[in-house]
Amino acid sequence: MKRRTFLGSGAAAGAGLGAAALAAPALAQGAPEVTWRLASSYPKSLDTIYGGVELIARRVAEATDGRFRIRPYAAGEIVPPLQVLDAVQNNTVECGQSACYFYVGKDPAFAFDTALPFGLTTRQHLAWEIHGGGLDLVKDFLKGYNVTLIPAGNTGAQMGGWFRKEIHSVDDLKGLKMRIGGLAGQVMSRLGLVPQQIGGGDIYPALERGTIDAAEFVGPYDDEKLGFYKVAKYYYYPGWWEGAAQIPLLINLDAWNALPPAYRTVLEQACAEANTWMLAKYDALNAAALKRLVAGGAVLRPFPRAVMEACHEVAFQIYDEIAAQNPRFKTIYDSWKAFREEEYLWFRVAENSFESFVYSVQRRG
Numbered sequence: 001m002k003r004r005t006f007l008g009s010g011a012a013a014g015a016g017l018g019a020a021a022l023a024a025p026a027l028a029q030g031a032p033e034v035t036w037r038l039a040s041s042y043p044k045s046l047d048t049i050y051g052g053v054e055l056i057a058r059r060v061a062e063a064t065d066g067r068f069r070i071r072p073y074a075a076g077e078i079v080p081p082l083q084v085l086d087a088v089q090n091n092t093v094e095c096g097q098s099a100c101y102f103y104v105g106k107d108p109a110f111a112f113d114t115a116l117p118f119g120l121t122t123r124q125h126l127a128w129e130i131h132g133g134g135l136d137l138v139k140d141f142l143k144g145y146n147v148t149l150i151p152a153g154n155t156g157a158q159m160g161g162w163f164r165k166e167i168h169s170v171d172d173l174k175g176l177k178m179r180i181g182g183l184a185g186q187v188m189s190r191l192g193l194v195p196q197q198i199g200g201g202d203i204y205p206a207l208e209r210g211t212i213d214a215a216e217f218v219g220p221y222d223d224e225k226l227g228f229y230k231v232a233k234y235y236y237y238p239g240w241w242e243g244a245a246q247i248p249l250l251i252n253l254d255a256w257n258a259l260p261p262a263y264r265t266v267l268e269q270a271c272a273e274a275n276t277w278m279l280a281k282y283d284a285l286n287a288a289a290l291k292r293l294v295a296g297g298a299v300l301r302p303f304p305r306a307v308m309e310a311c312h313e314v315a316f317q318i319y320d321e322i323a324a325q326n327p328r329f330k331t332i333y334d335s336w337k338a339f340r341e342e343e344y345l346w347f348r349v350a351e352n353s354f355e356s357f358v359y360s361v362q363r364r365g
Contacts, residue, residue, distance in 0.1 A: 031067050034263060036094035036255065038072045041081040041102065043201040046222050048281045049247060050074060052153040052274040053097045056249065059270035060263075068263045070095065081199030085250060089145050094255040097152070099247060100138075101182030102197070106145075108322050109329045111183045112336060113138045113149065115242040117315040119336070122156050122244035122279060124343045129246075132339040137332045144328075146253045152271040153247035153278035158239030159223065160303055161216030162207070162232035167303065170310050179203050179215035183318065184241030190314045200226065207231045218245070220289035221282060229298040236301050240308060247278070 038057070042049045050072070057070040073093075075081035084098035085106075101114035112134070120128060129135040129151065139148055161180070167173065174192030185195030196212050200222075206212045208231045215232070216239060217223055229235065249271055256264070294300055319337075323330040 031064070031262070032260065034068045034259065036070045037078065038070050038249075039078045039084050039087050039093045039096045040072060041075055041084050041096070041098040041199065044074045045225055046200065048221065048278055048285075049097075049153065049155075049218070051281075052247065052278045053249070055274050055277055056152060056267075056270045059273060060266055063266045063270070064263065068266065072097075075199055075201055081201065082197060085145070085147065088250045088252050089147055091252045091254065093252075095249055095251045097247060098250060099181065099245065100149075100250075104182055107141075107328060108183060108326060109141050109332055112332045113246055113248060114182060115245050116319070116336070117182075117184050117187055117241040118312050119243055120340060120343065121347070122154050124340070124347065125154075125244040125246060126151070127343065128336060128339045133335055134332070134339070137335055141328055141332065143253065148251050148253050148256050149248040150251065150268055150271040151246055152249040152274045154275060155218050155242070155245040155247070156279055156282050158242040158245055159216065159219045160236035160239045161214055162223070162228040163214040163234040163236060164232045165213075166234055166301065167236065167307060169304065170307055173307070176214055177212045179206065179212050179217075180241070182241060183315070186318055187241070187311050187315045190318070191310060204228065204231065216241075219282060219286050220293055221285045224289045224293055229293050229296055233297055233299050234301055235293065235298045236303050238303070240303070240311060
């Protein structure tokens with residue numbers, strides 16, 4: 001695909017996720033050659049998440065006639081999967097692909113860009129960021145780490161993960177060691193579970209050895225590739241901690257500021273396309289993967305309502321506690337919470353009523 005084709009029509013594919021179809025930026029004859037390295041938190045085997053940065057790199061090169069190149073590296077090739085933010089902050093690499101909530105140990109406010117338990121759906125999250133001021137708040141927070149970001153992918157609502165034993169009540173969580181990221185780990189720990197932060201490529205061996213008892217990752221398409229059903233057969237839903245999960249492109253702020261304006265536009269448009277592409281691919285492939293997993297022995301189970309209600313109560317207790325002590329968190333939380341209330345009102349009227357009806361009709365056959 002040539003530069004004009006991509007910028008004239010490819011960007012329009014991402015318009016539904018907040019990107020406008022922009023006119024092609026004029027690349028001067030003397031436009032500089034720029035090469036960036038991109039460190040991902042994900043292995044190459046995850047062709048949807050990691051495939052997103054491959055798409056970005058390809059589009060950027062095509063749109064600049066090869067003058068701006070981004071070289072993606074999978075988890076562990078430059079830095080370990082959970083050190084991508086540090087590598088970007090320190091300019092070890094110019095950019096990285098990682099879920100911001102991996103870094104809540106530095107500050108709980110990192111969770112907002114990815115997802116908060118019992119928070120927003122994918123569309124609601126995007127609406128908050130693009131039209132509710134959320135993205136500006138997140139970027140302002142990230143300036144303290146010499147980092148900025150561009151939304152560059154989303155998994156949609158996730159599954160609740162793989163367990164070696166069935167979960168009947170809150171008591172069944174006590175003592176379990178589970179790979180779980182973000183603030184969800186803090187919620188679960190209040191109920192007796194022991195959260196573990198482990199990169200995607202390391203989850204299977206930890207489950208196989210019994211180092212952990214349960215693990216969540218994304219959903220059927222990725223989970224099938226990682227083979228979790230072979231070592232933990234109970235597959236729970238929903239992943240209440242991730243009604244959406246944004247996967248941004250993290251960019252060193254100095255590198256971003258040094259980038260020619262035309263190259264910034266190209267990169268933003270490439271990320272917008274990747275945002276649409278990733279979500280659409282998961283939505284297209286998860287259903288068939290779920291059927292294969294169940295046929296292969298996975299036992300599908302919903303989380304008991306009592307467990308969900310207990311987790312919901314604890315989650316908002318934690319948010320209020322953090323907000324009372326952390327002004328950075330409170331600034332973003334006040335915006336997020338107010339927007340959530342308005343969005344839930346609207347989605348209950350149209351989206352939820354429509355979906356409830358058509359799904360009930362389908363069940364009746």
